[in-house]
Amino acid sequence: MSSAQTPVRWGIIGTAKINAKLLAGAATVEGMEVAAVASRSAETATAYAREMGIPRAHGSYEALLADPAIDAVYISLPNSLHHPWTLASLRAGKHVLCEKPYTRLPEEVEEAWAAADGAGRVLQEAFMWRHSPQTRRLLELLPRIGPLQIIRATFSFPLGDPADVRLQPDLAGGSLMDVGCYTVSAARLIAGEEPDRVHGEQLVGPSGVDLRFSGLLHFPRGITALIASGFTTAHQGLEVVGRHGSLFVPDPWHARSGTILLRTEAGEEAIHVPFRDPYGAELEDMNAAIRGEDRPLLGREDALGQATTIAALYRAAETGSAVTLG
Ligand SMILES: NC(=O)c1ccc[n+]([C@@H]2O[C@H](COP(=O)([O-])OP(=O)(O)OC[C@H]3O[C@@H](n4cnc5c(N)ncnc54)[C@H](OP(=O)(O)O)[C@@H]3O)[C@@H](O)[C@H]2O)c1
Numbered sequence: 001m002s003s004a005q006t007p008v009r010w011g012i013i014g015t016a017k018i019n020a021k022l023l024a025g026a027a028t029v030e031g032m033e034v035a036a037v038a039s040r041s042a043e044t045a046t047a048y049a050r051e052m053g054i055p056r057a058h059g060s061y062e063a064l065l066a067d068p069a070i071d072a073v074y075i076s077l078p079n080s081l082h083h084p085w086t087l088a089s090l091r092a093g094k095h096v097l098c099e100k101p102y103t104r105l106p107e108e109v110e111e112a113w114a115a116a117d118g119a120g121r122v123l124q125e126a127f128m129w130r131h132s133p134q135t136r137r138l139l140e141l142l143p144r145i146g147p148l149q150i151i152r153a154t155f156s157f158p159l160g161d162p163a164d165v166r167l168q169p170d171l172a173g174g175s176l177m178d179v180g181c182y183t184v185s186a187a188r189l190i191a192g193e194e195p196d197r198v199h200g201e202q203l204v205g206p207s208g209v210d211l212r213f214s215g216l217l218h219f220p221r222g223i224t225a226l227i228a229s230g231f232t233t234a235h236q237g238l239e240v241v242g243r244h245g246s247l248f249v250p251d252p253w254h255a256r257s258g259t260i261l262l263r264t265e266a267g268e269e270a271i272h273v274p275f276r277d278p279y280g281a282e283l284e285d286m287n288a289a290i291r292g293e294d295r296p297l298l299g300r301e302d303a304l305g306q307a308t309t310i311a312a313l314y315r316a317a318e319t320g321s322a323v324t325l326g
Pocket residue numbers: 014015016017018019038039040041044076077078079081099100101126127128165178
């Protein structure tokens with residue numbers, strides 16, 4: 001059967017702000033439909049479904065998981081709820097695309113992917129930046145700058161609302177969790193291995209989560225990565241320095257600018273990459289995996305590397321000492 005004949009039927013758990021971007025991405029993808037949304041409140045679910053043009057509304061997450069006409073769920077709940085609702089979704093027989101960061105606890109990654117394997121369902125952590133053509137192009141360009149030496153990755157934005165889920169310790173907030181996880185993802189992807197030693201410094205705000213986090217990751221083959229995240233200023237960028245030049249990506253995470261600057265002895269060259277909605281690309285990847293056409297881009301190993309590194313960075317910042325891994 002063609003993908004057009006068998007659309008993957010998606011349900012969304014929660015009425016999060018980020019859903020709007022996923023829905024815009026879904027509109028660019030063939031062979032899927034967003035068939036239902038769930039909220040903790042029936043009224044919210046109904047109003048949200050009407051506003052977003054989603055056919056069915058469920059007044060509890062459990063009701064959506066019991067909906068037999070849903071194949072896969074998108075979980076965009078606050079961070080501390082990713083793991084329990086992923087397990088519940090897998091138990092209900094659904095495939096799962098769960099927002100980043102899946103967790104900072106490696107044992108939760110092990111438990112979740114074991115459950116997915118056991119249920120024969122696809123589980124992926126939603127790092128949309130990994131699905132961008134711009135990210136693929138960056139990887140292709142790495143040989144142009146010679147042996148890699150330093151990676152520098154930042155992602156921060158000003159966060160004003162004290163009620164935001166990102167500032168709540170019981171919901172696993174914090175800047176390293178929220179946006180620093182992208183910088184960790186970039187460092188690990190570009191280094192091509194897992195770090196063996198990390199250092200961290202954090203500025204903890206009144207609610208008890210890090211408002212700023214700076215880290216240094218050392219990789220076994222000698223590359224070092226400097227990462228920084230925060231809720232206090234707007235800044236982002238990804239730079240890779242090699243022995244013979246450097247690559248700079250001004251808009252690495254959303255890839256809207258589609259520009260990579262290659263700097264070598266020959267001068268600076270701006271390389272342009274056509275935009276593809278990263279949320280749409282992520283959903284295409286999930287749909288192909290659900291149909292058994294391909295493996296998901298990101299699986300257990302990547303989620304485990306993420307959680308292990310994030311946990312080590314927080315431990316380093318809390319203790320003031322380097323943390324050795326592996
Ligand atoms: N990939 C990306 O580009 C991207 C961008 C932004 C955020 N994210 C991730 O997406 C997730 C959601 O972020 P967001 O900013 O969109 O969140 P948000 O707008 O605050 O929404 C979270 C939703 O979770 C539900 N919820 C359940 N228990 C809750 C609780 N105790 N407190 C608050 N909400 C609760 C609520 O839905 P109901 O009330 O309907 O149940 C709420 O609408 C986070 O994991 C974040 O890291 C990813």
